[in-house]
Amino acid sequence: MSVKTLTINNQLLAASEEETILDAAQAANIYIPTLCHLEGVSDVGACRLCLVEIEGSSKLQPACVTPVQEGMVVHTDTEKLKNYRRMVVELLFAEGNHVCAVCVVNENCELQNMAVTVGMDHTRFPYRFPQRTVDLSHRVFAIDRNRCILCTRCVRVCDELEGSHVWDVADRGDNSFIISGLNQPWGEVDACTSCGKCSEACPTGAIFRQRSTVNEMQHHPERIAIARKRKEKRQQKQQNG
Numbered sequence: 001m002s003v004k005t006l007t008i009n010n011q012l013l014a015a016s017e018e019e020t021i022l023d024a025a026q027a028a029n030i031y032i033p034t035l036c037h038l039e040g041v042s043d044v045g046a047c048r049l050c051l052v053e054i055e056g057s058s059k060l061q062p063a064c065v066t067p068v069q070e071g072m073v074v075h076t077d078t079e080k081l082k083n084y085r086r087m088v089v090e091l092l093f094a095e096g097n098h099v100c101a102v103c104v105v106n107e108n109c110e111l112q113n114m115a116v117t118v119g120m121d122h123t124r125f126p127y128r129f130p131q132r133t134v135d136l137s138h139r140v141f142a143i144d145r146n147r148c149i150l151c152t153r154c155v156r157v158c159d160e161l162e163g164s165h166v167w168d169v170a171d172r173g174d175n176s177f178i179i180s181g182l183n184q185p186w187g188e189v190d191a192c193t194s195c196g197k198c199s200e201a202c203p204t205g206a207i208f209r210q211r212s213t214v215n216e217m218q219h220h221p222e223r224i225a226i227a228r229k230r231k232e233k234r235q236q237k238q239q240n241g
């Protein structure tokens, strides 16, 4: 494993070659906004909030999936990035049905917090008011696709940590939506263990515990990293016999 040196916001840093720009920045306490990134599962670069500028590259690059390179010069907080991030959050609000006042995670929502962080007070884009489904068929949890931002954190925790692969993404582009099983009602998917990891991982009120009322639910995404460590320990034990 070799060490790379790079500069982020004029700070000279060292990182292992397996690390991403986001890893290196977080280790140096440099904040880069994220929504689809979740510690404990793989990264997919879905939300584009973590885009950074790299000198010599004409394109903005997602920090969560871009490996560090020797001599890289990265900027994470330029005016261009700030404007871009605000636009990304505005688009997320415009393309779903995010009505915070009636949401179970109002005041405990990563999307809502991100809007505050990027200084969004309104969206410049017309609301699309999509017709999306709500599935209450599970005995404990529910999914309201109106609040889904397609970060796929639920898909990845269920697949990579629980090993159940209950969730997936169906269709393409702006028709994409999260499905359970083979696009069955969640309550009919035998693979679901009702572990609740998808609910803890969800950054919005899309996946929630039933009978929670407005402002009542708090997700705990930090528990996913703990679950990952436990899984790795178990695997280590099995390997050692």
Ligand code: FES
Pocket (backbone or CB within 6 Å): 033, 034, 035, 036, 037, 044, 045, 046, 047, 048, 049, 050, 051, 062, 063, 064, 065
């Ligand atoms: S956190 Fe990197 S693209 Fe979402």
